[in-house]
Amino acid sequence: MAEEQKKTEYWRWTESRWTNPDIDWKQGGIVSAGVDVGSVSTQAVIMVDGQLYCSSSMRTGSDSPESANSAMKWALEGTGLTTDKIQATVGTGYGRVNVPFATKAITEIACHARGGNFIYGPQVRTILDMGGQDCKAIRCDEKGKVTAFLMNDKCAAGTGRGMEVFADLLGVHINDVGKMSLQVDTEPPPVSSTCVVFAKSEASGLLRQGWPKEKVLAAYCSAMAHRVVTLLERIGVEKEFAITGGIAKNIGIVNRLSKELNVTPLKSDLDPQIAGAIGGALFAKVLFEKKGK
Template identity: 65%
Template structure:
């Protein structure tokens, strides 16, 4: 009988609620929904403080993914009615497909704002490595973008590429980072191609030549790091340096990017995947305060 196919790329979905915030006390409840190509997040804020969030995989249908992410965040709170929300902003690749959003804002603006919130106002360079794109952003102390580029033409060096590799090698995605350092001797050279499709066939060849999974992972992480840094280089690096998106959780890639950057990357307790949605919710709060919120 055929062995059941395990899906190693499946990262864990999560939701969270702040123990200290009560939605009854808040003046403005704002929501940010980030529908990405691979994951979707909903962040619910009470007067600019994160009250709850949900983080899940994007399905084949953007409106449903947005709804599910919000439902997941609301489940964490438990007793808040959906119509208590004052303003909702959609962002990310699927931002125009968030049916209940009052408006949409690009992920560039939201990620800079979100990184400013998650890491603090010292952040000047934000690297977001998402499911299918890479964003390099410079921002000021308020999280306002001063320079950005987004590469969404080619998925080389992105999260989805890493998912493909974790599946190919049978290494759960959460373990990829650590495992990529578990090789003996010198670090293997980067695979020559960052294109997911070509790198996959290159990896198959290396495995056949007798490379261990760890060595192949190291070689792929290295290639991704080089690709990612080549984009960061164009906007330039200013201290402090922060990473958002799912790839921030993969030290196999990030620990290989940072020597190029020449700085320490900032640390946070927050889930790095919520940066875009957090930024969107903060814009919602700012618009409400300016009296530009929803007409009631």
């Protein structure tokens, strides 16, 4: 029935899972896991002897323990590996205390620094983690140890949530907003309202004036990039610089951010969204080794 047809969920980003074909867990070694239960997405990562073995990234449901379980189950799918073979697990993220099978809960700040260090290498000194409902600027040393951080978790401006509101308003899928925002000949002035609620009304006004969606997205992406830059500048950006979290995949934000900061973020083939879970799995490995001594 037409009435029952669900409204298109533009915010619904693509879930994914991955297995490293070069690793065979049966060869032995320490099997450790990290589960990052965020406000919007949950990632599970399994590592064998500190090497990335498999991962999953999916939406967080209304129940954190259940989300942790399903991400873990999906990561393990088809590998033959079972949860009882995992020697230590670290829970992290917004719902870290609700990871049922975790050996320990560690903050996402520490895990993102550690995971960023793994993904982008020891030269990373500044990590920007842009998540679904918060944004963190983290400074770390060559071991991925946190030396300072700043965080915004109070306001939706500058978080994935704000971007979702715009995707929904414009009817553009969240996976496409970044690319679409770059399809403008000249960069429009940024949306002037900070608050997402007010920015949304401002954008409606712009649409009424006849602005195309691309231009509105460009205006919002540059406002958002600017907002994040102010957070970063408060803590100072030391090279090398890397971005983790879901918004690292939004090229519209990343490009504008790099331009304003005049710093090019490091690139990697790995999914920037699993950085927190990778950090968790690396910490879990250390926990297991300590226990053995």
